[in-house]
Every structure is written in structure tokens, then in C-alpha cells.
Amino acid sequence: MDNRVLYERLGGVFAIAAVVDDFIDRVLSSPALNANPLVREAHHRVAPAGFKYLVTEQLCHAAGGPQRYTGRDMKTSHAELRISEDEWQAFLDLLKQSLDKFRVPLREQGEIFAIVQSTQTDIVV
Numbered sequence: 313m314d315n316r317v318l319y320e321r322l323g324g325v326f327a328i329a330a331v332v333d334d335f336i337d338r339v340l341s342s343p344a345l346n347a348n349p350l351v352r353e354a355h356h357r358v359a360p361a362g363f364k365y366l367v368t369e370q371l372c373h374a375a376g377g378p379q380r381y382t383g384r385d386m387k388t389s390h391a392e393l394r395i396s397e398d399e400w401q402a403f404l405d406l407l408k409q410s411l412d413k414f415r416v417p418l419r420e421q422g423e424i425f426a427i428v429q430s431t432q433t434d435i436v437v
């Protein structure tokens with residue numbers, strides 16, 4: 313059993329940033345998510361690179377890395393977007409596609425999903 317923190321098991325910031333890069337590209341071009349006009353508008357207002365940077369910081373921090381998350385909290389940043397249950401599910405499906413593409417093992421996938429799921433009540437209306 314590998315006892316290292318999730319951050320180390322994932323391969324640190326370079327590996328995590330690569331997954332986030334792929335995942336955010338999927339999110340930004342997702343017809344299911346862009347069908348929500350508030351999400352589509354906000355997605356085109358923020359620069360993809362900055363969005364990827366903040367999500368990478370956040371995931372690294374949550375996984376036990378040395379990074380500190382400097383963005384807004386999830387409730388504040390998603391409050392105006394009116395994200396539905398179906399949109400949440402579409403988001404999780406895209407995350408699964410990225411994790412599978414990078415061959416992230418199932419144990420680590422489970423821990424990443426637990427981190428993401430912990431934000432659901434702040435994000436879904």
C-alpha cells in the first residue's frame with residue numbers, strides 16, 4: 313500500500329496541471345455545460361489559462377501539496393451560474409474522461425471525486 317499523500321501519488325504539480333489542462337478544455341467546449349447561458353457567458357469572460365491555473369492550485373492544495381489556493385471560494389464564484397444537477401453530472405463525466413485518458417488509478421480517482429463532490433452543495437442550486 314502506497315502511503316504517500318494524494319498529491320505525491322498523482323505525480324505532483326506537473327502531472328496534476330496536465331490533467332487539469334485537458335479537463336478544462338473539455339469543460340469549456342462542452343455543449344451540455346454551454347447550454348446554460350450563464351455558464352457560457354462566464355466561460356468566455358475568463359481566460360482559460362487563468363481558470364486552469366486556479367483549478368490546478370486548488371486541486372494541488374486539496375490533494376496535500378504545498379500550493380495555496382488564491383481564488384474565490386466555490387459558493388461565491390458559482391452563485392450566479394445556476395448550475396443544475398444534470399450539468400453537475402455532465403461535469404463529472406468529463407472529469408472521468410480526463411482521469412481515464414491519463415490512466416489515473418481507480419484509488420486516486422476515488423479520492424479526486426471525493427474532493428470534487430465535497431464542493432457540490434456550494435455549486436449546484
Ligand code: HEM
Binds near residue numbers: 355382
Ligand atoms: C457543473 C460544474 C461547474 C461549472 C459549469 C463551472 C463553471 C465555472 C465558471 C463559468 C466559472 C467562472 C465564474 C466567473 O468568473 O464568473 C467558474 C469558476 C471557478 N470554478 Fe467552476 N464550475 C463547475 C464546478 C467546479 C468545481 C467542482 C470546481 C472545483 C472543485 C470548480 C472550480 C472553479 C474555480 C477554482 C473557479 C475560479 C474561482 C475564481 O474566480 O477565483 N468549479 N466555474
